[in-house]
Amino acid sequence: MANTVIAHGITIEGELTSDDDVVIQGTLRGKLTSKDAVNVESGAVVEADISASSLSVGGQVTGNVTASDRVDLMPGGRLIGDVKASRLTIADGASFKGNVDMDV
Amino acid sequence: MARASNSSTSHGGAVLGKGAHIRGRIAGDGDLRVEGSISGDVTLKGQLVVDGGAEIVADVQASSVIVEGAIEGDISATEAVTIRASARVSGAIRGSSISIEEGASVSGRIEADFELPPELGGKGGRS
Numbered sequence: 518m519a520n521t522v523i524a525h526g527i528t529i530e531g532e533l534t535s536d537d538d539v540v541i542q543g544t545l546r547g548k549l550t551s552k553d554a555v556n557v558e559s560g561a562v563v564e565a566d567i568s569a570s571s572l573s574v575g576g577q578v579t580g581n582v583t584a585s586d587r588v589d590l591m592p593g594g595r596l597i598g599d600v601k602a603s604r605l606t607i608a609d610g611a612s613f614k615g616n617v618d619m620d621v
Numbered sequence: 622m623a624r625a626s627n628s629s630t631s632h633g634g635a636v637l638g639k640g641a642h643i644r645g646r647i648a649g650d651g652d653l654r655v656e657g658s659i660s661g662d663v664t665l666k667g668q669l670v671v672d673g674g675a676e677i678v679a680d681v682q683a684s685s686v687i688v689e690g691a692i693e694g695d696i697s698a699t700e701a702v703t704i705r706a707s708a709r710v711s712g713a714i715r716g717s718s719i720s721i722e723e724g725a726s727v728s729g730r731i732e733a734d735f736e737l738p739p740e741l742g743g744k745g746g747r748s
Contacts, residue, residue: 537639
């Protein structure tokens with residue numbers, strides 16, 4: 518069970534920080550920082566810079582993304598922004614526009 | 622369709638977990654359970670539950686509000702406001718019905734609309 522769930526129909530305008538994992542199903546505008554995993558589910562809209570240990574995108578993300586572990590773009594996911602992570606997967610059916618920095 | 626019975630997501634409600642903090646505005650149609658902290662206004666069409674240990678520094682508006690933690694700001698509900706024993710509230714409380722348990726600390730105005738019973742001469746009054 519996820520620690521923090523921003524459910525469908527909820528809109529946050531501002532900054533969300535969390536020590537634990539975060540699941541976004543609704544809308545977030547601003548900034549998102551988590552020490553654990555962030556999961557942007559299908560149908561979610563995030564217009565924010567995201568910093569997390571790992572990030573999975575099944576919804577729509579506009580913003581720069583930094584992950585200490587990995588970033589996964591799921592089928593149907595859409596990411597517009599730069600990615601900084603040591604591991605990145607882009608699934609078939611995902612869309613992505615931006616730069617990748619794998620820290621090599 | 623199978624539904625998980627123990628998952629917080631199964632009833633469609635949002636949860637702000639322990640160790641999570643929001644600085645900004647929150648609006649929504651659904652329910653929200655707060656275990657972390659919020660500084661910024663909260664406007665919901667559903668139920669707001671402020672867990673013990675949670676802290677909100679802002680005005681909150683919801684259909685109903687249950688407070689077990691701390692709120693510094695005005696509470697406004699179209700339905701019931703329930704202040705549990707562990708709660709600390711400073712700010713005005715507005716609701717169609719308000720209950721405060723023994724042990725809760727409340728400072729601020731309380732506004733509730735209700736009909737006075739006929740024996741008190743009321744044709745519906747305000748307090």
